[in-house]
Amino acid sequence: MDAKFIDPFISATLNVLETMAFTKAEAGKPYLKKDQIASGDVSGVIGLTGEVSGTFSVSYTEKSILAIVSNMLGEEIREINEEIKDAVGEITNMIAGQARQELDQLGRSLQAAIPTVIMGKNHTVTHVTAYPIIAIPFSTSNGGFTIEVCFEQ
Amino acid sequence: MDLSMKVLVVDDFATMRRILKNVLKEIGFTKVVEADDGSTALAVLKKDKVGLIVSDWNMPEVTGLELLKHVRRDELMKDMPFLMVTAEGQKDMVIQAVQAGVSNYVVKPFTADTIKEKLEQIFDK
Numbered sequence: 001m002d003a004k005f006i007d008p009f010i011s012a013t014l015n016v017l018e019t020m021a022f023t024k025a026e027a028g029k030p031y032l033k034k035d036q037i038a039s040g041d042v043s044g045v046i047g048l049t050g051e052v053s054g055t056f057s058v059s060y061t062e063k064s065i066l067a068i069v070s071n072m073l074g075e076e077i078r079e080i081n082e083e084i085k086d087a088v089g090e091i092t093n094m095i096a097g098q099a100r101q102e103l104d105q106l107g108r109s110l111q112a113a114i115p116t117v118i119m120g121k122n123h124t125v126t127h128v129t130a131y132p133i134i135a136i137p138f139s140t141s142n143g144g145f146t147i148e149v150c151f152e153q
Numbered sequence: 154m155d156l157s158m159k160v161l162v163v164d165d166f167a168t169m170r171r172i173l174k175n176v177l178k179e180i181g182f183t184k185v186v187e188a189d190d191g192s193t194a195l196a197v198l199k200k201d202k203v204g205l206i207v208s209d210w211n212m213p214e215v216t217g218l219e220l221l222k223h224v225r226r227d228e229l230m231k232d233m234p235f236l237m238v239t240a241e242g243q244k245d246m247v248i249q250a251v252q253a254g255v256s257n258y259v260v261k262p263f264t265a266d267t268i269k270e271k272l273e274q275i276f277d278k
Contacts, residue, residue: 015262016261016262019262019263019264020172020261020262020263069168072168072172073168073171073172073175074175083167083168086166086167086168087166087168089166089168090166090168090169093166093211093240093261094240094261094262096240097239097240097241097242097260097261098240098242098260098261098262100242100243101242101243101260104242104243104244109243112211112240114211114213
């Protein structure tokens with residue numbers, strides 16, 4: 001997969017978390033993901049269509065998402081609940097939106113579907129499976145999360 | 154900017170409604186009501202005297218753009234300030250919103266200062 005499809009999602013992830021949740025994250029080394037088991041406890045997934053189709057997902061550890069959403073709302077959230085589910089959907093939406101804006105400037109116009117959120121230990125995230133899934137781990141001062149990008153090219 | 158006016162926040166995500174309500178209260182607005190999509194917003198507009206709409210674009214049922222067009226067609230509401238706050242930042246979509254009569258446009262993610270600045274631009278015109 002072309003790196004120009006990956007980079008907008010990395011920069012959008014960093015920017016959305018810093019702007020909306022005052023959370024500085026650091027991107028690690030991308031790797032090829034071989035299975036569909038989520039690396040975290042709660043994941044947001046969004047389908048993208050247009051000149052090419054694909055999916056973007058972000059999977060958070062419990063510790064990281066509790067800290068992120070607590071920062072966003074300005075109050076402490078102590079457990080994975082409906083508020084976390086809703087927030088993960090909106091964060092996924094914002095990251096995909098900003099990445100699409102960047103891709104649009106590169107001449108790649110994509111539309112986004114409504115995000116879905118999956119919760120629970122060892123849940124699976126389904127991508128456009130015939131194509132490689134690129135995963136990028138991120139670290140924050142409150143644990144890590146991983147984004148995954150999969151496009152049919 | 155009259156901070157005593159009632160503000161209607163429209164977004165299908167409760168998290169975003171909460172963030173926007175916090176930002177508006179931080180700016181000084183005291184009366185904020187909410188709706189989770191355009192059709193619910195229209196029901197609120199029928200019964201409440203609203204002075205400003207802050208709305209998302211992508212929502213089930215009636216979208217933010219459809220809500221905007223409805224407001225601009227209504228003789229009683231056609232001049233109501235309408236701030237679109239959306240993840241849709243592509244140029245052609247901003248143009249669509251401007252053509253439909255949006256008062257100002259904010260692309261998510263945003264800071265409280267950006268919302269304040271965009272509202273001041275609307276009310277200082």
